[in-house]
Amino acid sequence: MVKNAENIIVGISIGDLNGIGSEVVLKTFEDSRMLEMCTPVIFANVKMLTFIKKTFQSTSLLHGIDELDQLVHGKVNVLNVWKEGVELNLGKSDVKAGEYAIKSFVAATTALKEGGIDVLVTAPINKSNIQSEEFAFPGHTDYLDQELEGNALMLMVQDNLRVGLLTDHIPLSEVASHLTEELIVRKIETIKQSLIQDFSINKPKIAVLGLNPHCGDGGVIGNEENLVLKPVLKKIFDKGTLVFGPFSADGFFGSNQYEKYDAIIATYHDQGLIPFKTLSFGKGVNYTAGLNKIRTSPDHGTAYEIAGKGIADFNSFKEAVYLAIDVFHSRNQYAEISKKPLRIKEKQL
Template sequence: MSSKHHKIRVGISIGDFNGIGPEIILKSLKDKSITDFFTPVIFGSGKLFTYQKNVFKLQTNFNYINEAKEAQAGKINMVNLTKENSNIEFGVPTEESTKMAIDSLNAATEALLNKDIDVLVTAPINKDEMMKYGFAHAGHTGYFEEKAGKKAVMFMVSEGLKVAVSTHHIPVSDIVNHITKDNIKKQVKQLVATLKEDFCVEKPKIAVLGLNPHAGDGGVIGKEEIEIIQPAIQDLFDEGIMAFGPYPADSFFQPEKYKAFDAVLAMYHDQGLAPFKTIAYEEGVNYTAGLPFIRTSPDHGVAYDIAGKNIADETSFSEAIFTAIDIFKSRDEYQELRAHRLRPKATHANHGVDEDLPKES
């Protein structure tokens, strides 16, 4: 459904309710005019959120529904997954809070796949606890890859810095086994497509980081740059893609360097996320790029240490909401432009004359 004809329906999964998930959700929706911009659809529990809004002294009213397709514009909709009371123990993951996180994510994702919501914003989960109760992935990215049947790129985005990672949640000892020429080429191409379709960047420039200290220092500290990363960059450049590097990660994240590029491909999780969260922590958003649907999340975790204290900052979650909306609109506009560009010109029925040409007098 085009964003021009309706308010975008933003699905929200609640994460672990003993963390800061419900708090940052409620705070992001506290402005009474928020429903003028989009239609929130929370997948949670009315009793749970009523309790938490009282804890945080927020005046939020919900429209309770059984399914996402019943959501009403102009209201904060709550898909009521359970009518039972929830046992809240702030700061402590429990079986109940973990299973609710799984149920919320599954219900929200089903609605996304059914197009009952337009985008999905996920509150933080406890991956370790969820895996104890049958969740098969070490994070959201693998989960959504399975649902889409397609590989994704973990893409951390903000206004001034965008960083993707070549490898996601895997042990450091296993990283080198996943750094391949083919993977790097596919990931850079996916970044280019994402920047064009989802962020309106006409000719993206991608910086690729090295794997080893000092990008291998000419092969003295590892040969992956010489044997894998540089050949991948050269192939991409030969194909007309503006990919550059490999750059030493320790000195790359200086404003005069990273701001020359539209995105950065880091080789592993901490190499990319540590500088990103230092530079763009409050406004940073995690975007699962390269999938047929749109999912974002804040760039932080469950924060059990501050849960229930009414001090959690909702900025990143709010940014995740509006980033998802912006991406939906950008993708919608891009697809519309492509459709017009690819539409064949009308031709004369009998003579094949191009009707855009002037006719003879």
């Protein structure tokens, strides 16, 4: 069944309560036109969010519910994941804030798995204060990779600029040892399939960046390009995937080479995210490709320094909602097309 736009249920995990997450979420849905595109449900506590919105005079009208079957289309629904009061320390990191961020996120993920929501948009967390015996993951993506089917890949998106990562949240000193043939093949296949089913690009072109300065300068600066990247990329290309590289990372973005490709894969976190965030102008989205469910997030953090001041830019979060909805539609279209048998028109004599 194809859903009407307003009936697409967007689940939202609230993130760190002491950061700007609540502010950007509420600001996004002050525009009533957003409620024509989807039905939001925030996993938090309605009394707490009502208090927070007063700190920056938000005009969002909140509708508290205790079960997902109580949600109302055309309203900003808040599912009460907890009932107790929470002491807020806006602008400061504390363990309690991390604990409630994870309560929200785990509840939203469960709803996503069970079909109670159609897509998930996560507000920023603090990767330090969320750690506990019950939640020992570096962040959202790693937990989703465990809980959902598929292979998670961090894909940063802003319009036609898409930057994926071969390795993400690992120390820089460990990157080279992680660049195995198995990893490269799996990540490229994941991003290729995502471009086809999530972004409706039938024959995607993918660029891969080298690890070392100047791609190793023929082995003078490093051999990972010659020993690993080039042979693997050739194998993948010979099997029909339009993958190119490795390219020297320093000049790739400055020369606008990135505009020729549907996606760029960086070998490590900062190699991809520094140019992406420079070019995306605060409208970038973190999309978790490769999973059987849809999750997006803004490309910024908790921004404690401006929390509660009412000056947070909500554009990245709004774009995260837009992208989640767009991918939902693209996946439905892809599923419908995949079901239809290929019809070959008989040649008329």
